[in-house]
Amino acid sequence: MQCYSFIKTITILFNFLIFLCGVALLAVGIWVSVDGPSFLKIFGPMSSSAMQFVNVGYFLIAAGAVLFALGFLGCYGAHTENKCALLMFFFILFLIFTAEVAAAVVALVYTTMAEHFLTLVIVPAIEKDYGSQKDFTQVWNSTMEGLKCCGFNNYTDFENSPYFKENNAFPPYCCFDNVVNSTDTEACTKKRAEDKVVQGCFKQLLKSIRTNAVTVGGVAAGIGGLELAAMAVSLYLYCNMK
Known part of the structure; x- marks a missing residue:
């Protein structure tokens, strides 16, 4: 008792x-x-x-x-x-x-299946809203700056986005390993993005979780x-x- x-x-x-x-x-x-x-x-x-x-x-x-x-x-x-x-x-x-x-x-x-499913959902949202929706753009900028990544998969996620159509360039996060400390103001062209090979945010997130x-x-x-x-x-x- x-x-x-x-x-x-x-x-x-x-x-x-x-x-x-x-x-x-x-x-x-x-x-x-x-x-x-x-x-x-x-x-x-x-x-x-x-x-x-x-x-x-x-x-x-x-x-x-x-x-x-x-x-x-x-x-x-x-x-x-x-x-x-x-x-x-x-x-x-x-x-x-x-x-x-x-x-x-x-x-x-x-994990691979989840990545494929998220790609079908998130990439179209980036192509539709990044550069046109202020809050959505700020969220992605904060994410890419914090994780040192570019897009969900890579820089190609932004190719059809309003940001790319307006600036004819990718977000600067796709060309710098550390945007905060970078003083480079040159536009992030496709060639520069290809040379830098900044990882996508999904892979970077998985890397952080494994760490x-x-x-x-x-x-x-x-x-x-x-x-x-x-x-x-x-x-x-x-x-x-x-």
């Missing part, structure tokens, strides 16, 4: 923290969606690019809703000893864990371990409830 009471108390406290995190994410997500300009003023210009590339508000609302539901079910189920709530808590965690494992397997085994594989793997393993522990605890409480 002492072990059961201890685990029950820890479960309530742990899920209450998850519940509070969910409430906080929901609040920030709603704030960003309703009053984006105020959010941008506080977090600066970089947040503007991020918000255009991925709708941060909706993402935060979705993540907050999941954490809110998980925290509430776990806390309520443990406190009131409600088997139905604990079972739902276990089921949602199991679905999340399964989705994470499936995503990891796809990322490891089907930090231990850190990424450790974080993923830690999250997976917590989820498995939470599922085990919920099953323990479920099976020992009267």
Whole structure:
């Protein structure tokens, strides 16, 4: 009974923290969606690019809703000893864990397929919007500057873009290994881009992930371990409830 009471108390406290995190994410997500300009003023210009590339508000609302539901079910189920709530808590965690494992397997085994799929989606967007849509262009400029890369595959992704049609040149990131430190103002022509052979951002991103594989793997393993522990605890409480 002492072990059961201890685990029950820890479960309530742990899920209450998850519940509070969910409430906080929901609040920030709603704030960003309703009053984006105020959010941008506080977090600066970089947040503007991020918000255009991925709708941060909706993402935060979705993540907050999941954490809110998980925290509430776990806390309520443990406190009131409600088997139905604990079972739902276990089921949602199991679905999340399964989705994470499936995503990891796809990322490891089907990297080439993922690259082909993303190429079909991202390259047409570059050809359509780079140079004409300010926010989209800023996002790609920040990405290429940060990763020292050019386009999704390489410089050829920009050949049909509004930027190339207007300037008859590729973005400078396609001709410099380090744009920030470069003082070269010469246009990035096709010949210069071919000579420089700057890697595409997808390959550069994969390289960065592999470089930090231990850190990424450790974080993923830690999250997976917590989820498995939470599922085990919920099953323990479920099976020992009267």
